[in-house]
Amino acid sequence: MSRAEADRLRQRLNNELQRLTLDECVKCTICEQSCPVAGVTALFSGPKFVGPQAERFRHGASVDLSVDYCSSCGTCTVVCPQGVHVAELNSLARAVLKAERGVPLRDRLITRTTLMGRAMTPVAPVANAVLDNRLARTALEKVVGVHADAPMPTAHPEPLRAWLKRRPAPTRTPTRGPVVFFHGCAGGYFEVEAARCAIEVLEHLGFEVLVPEQGCCGLAEQSNGLFEQATASVRKLVAQLRAPATGVPIVSTAGSCGGMLKHEAHEILGLDDPGLLDVGARTRDISEFLLELHDAGELPLDFARIDLRLPYHQPCQVRSQGIGVPAAELLRLIPGLEVVESDATCCGIAGTYGLKREKYAIAQAVGRPLFELVAATHQGLVACDTETCRWQIAKATGVRTVHPIQFVHQAYGLGRVIAPSAVR
Amino acid sequence: MRDVVVIGAGLAGLTAALRLARAGRSVTLVARGVGGLSLAQGTIDILGYTPERVLRPLDAVAAVPPEHPYAGLGPDAVAAAVTWLRDELGSELLVGDPAVNLHLPTALGALRPTALAQPSMVAADARGGLTYAVVGVRQLKDFPADLVAGNLARSTAPDGGPLGATAAWVDLPARPGEADPSGLTYARSLDDAAFADRFAVAVRDAAGAGDVVLLPGVLGVRPGAGRRLAELIGRPVAEVPLLPPSVPGLRLADALRARVAAAGVRILLGSAVTGFTADGDRVATVTVAAAGGPRALAASDFVYAPGGFESGALAVDSRGAIAETVFGLPLTAADAAGLVGPRYWAPHPLFEVGVRTDAAGRPVAGDKVVHPNLYVAGGILAGPEPWREKSGDGIAVATAVRAAAMIEGGAR
Ligand SMILES: Cc1cc2nc3c(=O)[nH]c(=O)nc-3n(C[C@H](O)[C@H](O)[C@H](O)COP(=O)(O)OP(=O)(O)OC[C@H]3O[C@@H](n4cnc5c(N)ncnc54)[C@H](O)[C@@H]3O)c2cc1C
Numbered sequence: 001m002s003r004a005e006a007d008r009l010r011q012r013l014n015n016e017l018q019r020l021t022l023d024e025c026v027k028c029t030i031c032e033q034s035c036p037v038a039g040v041t042a043l044f045s046g047p048k049f050v051g052p053q054a055e056r057f058r059h060g061a062s063v064d065l066s067v068d069y070c071s072s073c074g075t076c077t078v079v080c081p082q083g084v085h086v087a088e089l090n091s092l093a094r095a096v097l098k099a100e101r102g103v104p105l106r107d108r109l110i111t112r113t114t115l116m117g118r119a120m121t122p123v124a125p126v127a128n129a130v131l132d133n134r135l136a137r138t139a140l141e142k143v144v145g146v147h148a149d150a151p152m153p154t155a156h157p158e159p160l161r162a163w164l165k166r167r168p169a170p171t172r173t174p175t176r177g178p179v180v181f182f183h184g185c186a187g188g189y190f191e192v193e194a195a196r197c198a199i200e201v202l203e204h205l206g207f208e209v210l211v212p213e214q215g216c217c218g219l220a221e222q223s224n225g226l227f228e229q230a231t232a233s234v235r236k237l238v239a240q241l242r243a244p245a246t247g248v249p250i251v252s253t254a255g256s257c258g259g260m261l262k263h264e265a266h267e268i269l270g271l272d273d274p275g276l277l278d279v280g281a282r283t284r285d286i287s288e289f290l291l292e293l294h295d296a297g298e299l300p301l302d303f304a305r306i307d308l309r310l311p312y313h314q315p316c317q318v319r320s321q322g323i324g325v326p327a328a329e330l331l332r333l334i335p336g337l338e339v340v341e342s343d344a345t346c347c348g349i350a351g352t353y354g355l356k357r358e359k360y361a362i363a364q365a366v367g368r369p370l371f372e373l374v375a376a377t378h379q380g381l382v383a384c385d386t387e388t389c390r391w392q393i394a395k396a397t398g399v400r401t402v403h404p405i406q407f408v409h410q411a412y413g414l415g416r417v418i419a420p421s422a423v424r
Numbered sequence: 425m426r427d428v429v430v431i432g433a434g435l436a437g438l439t440a441a442l443r444l445a446r447a448g449r450s451v452t453l454v455a456r457g458v459g460g461l462s463l464a465q466g467t468i469d470i471l472g473y474t475p476e477r478v479l480r481p482l483d484a485v486a487a488v489p490p491e492h493p494y495a496g497l498g499p500d501a502v503a504a505a506v507t508w509l510r511d512e513l514g515s516e517l518l519v520g521d522p523a524v525n526l527h528l529p530t531a532l533g534a535l536r537p538t539a540l541a542q543p544s545m546v547a548a549d550a551r552g553g554l555t556y557a558v559v560g561v562r563q564l565k566d567f568p569a570d571l572v573a574g575n576l577a578r579s580t581a582p583d584g585g586p587l588g589a590t591a592a593w594v595d596l597p598a599r600p601g602e603a604d605p606s607g608l609t610y611a612r613s614l615d616d617a618a619f620a621d622r623f624a625v626a627v628r629d630a631a632g633a634g635d636v637v638l639l640p641g642v643l644g645v646r647p648g649a650g651r652r653l654a655e656l657i658g659r660p661v662a663e664v665p666l667l668p669p670s671v672p673g674l675r676l677a678d679a680l681r682a683r684v685a686a687a688g689v690r691i692l693l694g695s696a697v698t699g700f701t702a703d704g705d706r707v708a709t710v711t712v713a714a715a716g717g718p719r720a721l722a723a724s725d726f727v728y729a730p731g732g733f734e735s736g737a738l739a740v741d742s743r744g745a746i747a748e749t750v751f752g753l754p755l756t757a758a759d760a761a762g763l764v765g766p767r768y769w770a771p772h773p774l775f776e777v778g779v780r781t782d783a784a785g786r787p788v789a790g791d792k793v794v795h796p797n798l799y800v801a802g803g804i805l806a807g808p809e810p811w812r813e814k815s816g817d818g819i820a821v822a823t824a825v826r827a828a829a830m831i832e833g834g835a836r
C-alpha cells in the first residue's frame with residue numbers, strides 16, 4: 001500500500017473538483033468557530049488550517065498531520081458561506097496520509113460493520129457478554145486500540161431478515177405504491193427495532209415496503225481512509241438498492257448512511273456512477289420522507305398522546321444533508337411530546353472516531369454539552385437518528401436512546417411502547 | 425407549501441425569518457453558509473460616517489441622499505427596527521440608544537462609532553478625561569496593548585476632551601502547548617469559572633493606571649463573563665472586538681440563530697439556492713442544491729437576503745460583467761470597468777453596486793417591480809460601501825423588518 005496507493009489517491013485529490021473550491025476561501029474563520037474538535041483540543045489545528053490552507057502545500061507530500069484529528073463531522077462544509085468543501089478536502093488528505101503511513105489494523109476492523117453483525121448474530125449473547133467484560137475490553141484497547149470505555153453495539157439475537165421471514169405477511173393491501181427500505185448494517189443486525197418500526201409505519205401508511213438484501217454503505221471505511229474498500233461497498237449497495245424497483249423513493253433509517261448515498265460517496269470518494277447519483281436523488285431519511293408527506297397534507301395525524309419530555313440530537317452527518325431538522329418537526333406533531341432539541345454540533349463519536357484509544361477523550365469532550373443537556377432534561381429516553389450516535393449517547397448518559405421513528409410507531413398505536421430507562 | 429422562503433442566514437435573513445415566524449408564518453430559511461454576523465464586531469452600526477464622524481445616527485439617516493437605502497425607510501422605521509432587535513436580544517447582549525452613537529476603541533486603538541454595543545463594551549465609550557488601563561495577553565497576537573494604548577492616548581474624545589492610556593501584559597496560556605491560540609480559545613476558557621478567576625487575578629495585578637480596564641474581546645462565548653471579571657478586578661472592564669473569529673460577533677449570531685430556531689423556522693444550512701421558477705411574474709419556487717440533487721422549495725413569498733459581493737451573491741466575471749447570481753436581478757451597474765479604485769484603501773464604487781427597490785423593498789427594473797412576491801434585504805441593496813459608512817447592520821435589520829412587514833401586511 002503504500003506509495004502506489006498514496007499516489008493514486010493524491011492524483012484523485014488533485015483532480016477533484018473539490019480542490020477548486022479552496023480558491024473560494026476568504027479566510028473568514030467561520031469554520032473555525034464551528035469545528036467541534038478544534039473547540040476542545042489543541043492537537044487539531046482546525047478546519048481552515050488543515051483544509052484550504054494546508055491543501056495549497058500538499059504537493060506530493062502530506063503536510064499538517066493533525067488532519068488525522070478531523071472527525072469528518074462535515075460541519076465546516078455546512079457553515080462555510082463561500083462553498084468551500086473543507087470536510088471533503090480533509091477526508092481526502094487523511095486518506096492519502098493513511099495510505100502513506102499505513103492504516104492501523106484497528107481502523108480496518110471497526111469498519112467491517114456488516115461482517116461484525118453477521119459474525120456476532122449467531123452468538124449474540126456470548127458476543128455481547130464479551131463486549132461487556134472489562135477484562136476483554138482492556139485487552140481490546142491494548143491490542144487493537146479501541147478504547148475500553150468506548151460504546152460498542154449490542155448484537156440483536158434476531159437479525160432483521162430473520163424477522164421479515166418469520167412475521168406474518170402484511171394484511172393491508174398497499175394504497176400508496178412501493179418504497180425501497182434502507183436499514184443500514186445497524187438496522188440489520190444491532191438496532192433491529194428501529195428498522196422494524198419503520199417498516200410497520202410505512203406499511204401502516206399504505207406503502208408497499210421492499211427490503212432488498214443489503215450490505216454496508218462504506219461510510220466507516222471512507223472516514224478511516226479506506227477508499228478502495230468504501231468504493232466497493234457503496235457500489236455493491238447501490239446495485240442492491242436499485243434491484244427491486246426503479247424510480248421509487250428509497251427510505252432510510254440509517255441517518256448518516258443516508259448521507260453517504262446522497263452526497264458523501266459522490267463528493268468524497270469522487271464517484272460519478274449514474275446508479276449512485278440515481279440512488280442519491282431518491283434517498284430520503286425516514287423523518288424527511290414523512291415530513292414531505294405532511295407538507296403535502298398526506299400524513300395522517302391521528303397520533304396517540306405520548307406525555308414525555310424528550311431530548312433529541314440531530315447527528316452531524318444528518319445535519320450536513322441540508323434537510324433541516326425533520327425528526328424534530330415530525331416528533332412535535334405527536335401530542336404531549338415535548339422535544340428538546342440539542343444544539344450540540346456533534347455527539348463526539350462521528351462514526352468510529354470516538355472508539356479510538358487516542359481520540360476517545362476528545363470525543364467525550366465534544367459530546368459533553370449534549371450529555372449535559374440530556375442529563376438536565378431527559379425523562380428516561382433520548383431520540384437520535386444514527387446508530388453509533390445513539391450508542392455514544394446511551395453509554396455516556398445511561399439513558400435509553402432510540403430512533404425517532406419508534407415514537408411515531410408508538411403514536412400510531414402499532415403495538416409496542418418504548419420502555420424508558422430508570423430516571424436517575 | 426411554505427408561506428415564506430427566506431434566503432440567507434446573515435443579519436438580514438435571520439431578522440426577516442424571526443419576524444415572520446413570530447407573526448405566525450411558516451418559514452423555511454435556506455443558506456449556503458452562515459452570514460457575516462458572527463465575524464463582525466458584535467455591535468449594531470446604524471450610520472458612523474457621512475463621511476464626517478456621526479454623533480447622532482438617526483439625524484444623519486434623515487439627511488441621506490435619495491438613492492441611499494435608508495432614504496426609503498426614514499429614521500423612525502430604522503429606530504423601530506434596531507430597537508426591536510435590541511429588546512429581542514435583551515440587555516445581556518445589546519444596549520444603547522439608536523439616536524446616539526457610542527465611540528468604542530478598536531484593536532488598533534482608534535475610536536469607532538456604533539449605535540448599539542454589548543454591555544461588556546460600553547464602559548469604554550470615549551468621553552473627555554477618560555483613561556484606559558489597556559491589558560494585553562502575551563499569547564494572543566491580535567490585541568497589541570502598547571499600540572492600542574499609544575493610539576488612544578493620542579486621540580481626543582468626540583466631546584473634544586483628552587484621553588489617557590497605559591499598557592500592561594499578562595502571560596497566561598489558555599490551553600497548554602498551543603502556539604497560536606485564537607480569541608475563541610480564550611473565550612471558551614473564560615467560560616470556565618476557574619480559569620476566569622485566574623485570568624481576573626492576573627489582570628488585576630498587572631493593569632496600570634486607568635479608569636477602565638480595556639481587554640481583548642474574548643470575555644466568554646456566553647454573555648455575562650465581563651460582569652464577573654469586573655467584580656474580581658475591582659474596576660470597570662471593557663472588551664475590544666478582535667479580528668475574526670470574533671467572539672462578540674459569535675455571541676450575537678448564536679443568540680439570534682437560537683431564537684430563529686426556537687420560533688419554528690425550518691433552517692436548511694449548507695444548501696445554496698441556484699435558481700428559481702416563475703409563475704407569470706411571480707416567483708413560484710427556488711431551486712436548492714441539496715444533498716442528493718436539486719429540490720424545489722415553493723412558497724407564497726420570498727425574502728432574498730444573500731449579502732453582496734463578499735458572500736458571492738453579486739459576482740464579476742472575467743470580462744467585468746456584474747451579475748446577481750440567483751434571480752438575475754437588474755443592478756445599478758452592469759460593467760465593473762472603472763469601479764475599482766487604484767489603492768486597497770481607496771473607495772471602490774463597485775461595492776456601491778446592487779439592487780434598487782420600490783418602497784416595499786421589491787427589486788425594480790426602471791420603476792417596474794420585477795417579481796411582486798420577491799423582497800430583498802441587507803447587503804444586496806445598492807448603496808454606499810457599508811464598511812466605510814458603517815451602515816451595513818442598520819440597513820440589514822431595517823430592510824429585513826420592512827420585508828417581513830410587507831409580507832405580513834400583504835403588499836401587492
Ligand atoms: C470585511 C467586512 C467588514 C464589514 N464591516 C462592517 C461594519 O463595520 N459595519 C457595518 O455596518 N457593516 C459592515 N460590513 C457589511 C456587512 O456585510 C453588513 O453589515 C451585514 O452583515 C450584511 O448582512 P446580510 O445579512 O445582508 O448579508 P451576509 O451577512 O453576507 O449574509 C448573506 C447570507 O446569504 C447566504 N447566501 C448568499 N448567496 C446565497 C445563495 N445563492 N443561496 C443560499 N444562500 C446564499 C450566505 O451564505 C449568508 O448566509 C462589513 C462587511 C465586510 C465584508
Ligand code: SF4
Binds near residue numbers: 028
Ligand atoms: S468558512 Fe469557508 S471561507 Fe471561511 S475560512 Fe472556512 S473555508 Fe475559508
Ligand code: SF4
Binds near residue numbers: 035046075090
Ligand atoms: S469535518 Fe468536523 S472535525 Fe473535521 S475540520 Fe470540519 S468541523 Fe472540524
